């Protein structure tokens with residue numbers, strides 16, 4: 690059984706439903722996600738930012754970077770997000786830059802998967818189950834927030850102006866969130 | 879829905895938070911010499927004012943940070959929030 694030996698993403702079997710939803714929605718599986726904890730005022734925090742090519746943002750609920758990005762999780766905690774396959778490089782660079790200072794670098798890539806949702810209706814669909822004010826004057830490109838959508842905890846991140854959102858959700862809650870988003874997309878306004 | 883201000887994230891819905899009881903209850907400074915009565919008071923005795931009350935809260939579904947808040951127990955109004963390590967506002 691070759692198939693069972695290939696890696697699978699939590700929403701790999703929902704692709705056809707996403708495609709049929711009328712929304713621009715898809716799973717972006719296997720992204721690199723590395724949790725970094727270090728004192729934000731330390732030289733090590735600066736060194737990690739330089740090593741990774743993305744500064745660790747100190748403004749709460751903001752993101753720095755592009756394809757490789759540093760997402761604010763807390764005053765001393767970030768998620769380094771990158772392309773499929775970037776995990777070993779991120780982990781090595783950040784670990785070396787952290788050095789002997791108190792902190793941690795931890796590969797959490799398998800903890801969450803990513804749902805990307807884009808386009809004019811994306812904001813309205815999210816607004817059905819997310820209490821945050823997603824109006825662009827409050828929550829725009831480069832903003833992120835850990836919050837609830839429906840009943841599950843997510844990391845919501847607007848990465849583009851279409852608008853484009855990434856929703857990072859724990860693997861075991863991914864199907865619940867997919868059900869919820871597809872239902873919100875299908876029902877009327 | 880009650881909105882609570884996280885000192886890091888700003889206003890969020892109450893459902894994102896966990897309650898942590900009375901704030902500023904110090905661990906006994908000399909645990910080995912603390913008697914049963916004092917331990918019981920440290921563990922179980924809490925103030926129960928009708929009015930402003932300093933409490934611990936945690937932004938569980940958000941940044942997962944503990945912070946302190948002063949809440950009026952009569953009206954449920956939050957009078958202020960402050961980060962761990964910051965003094966209680968007057």
Ligand SMILES: [Zn+2]
Pocket residue numbers: 884885886887888937940941942943
């Ligand atoms: Zn918070």
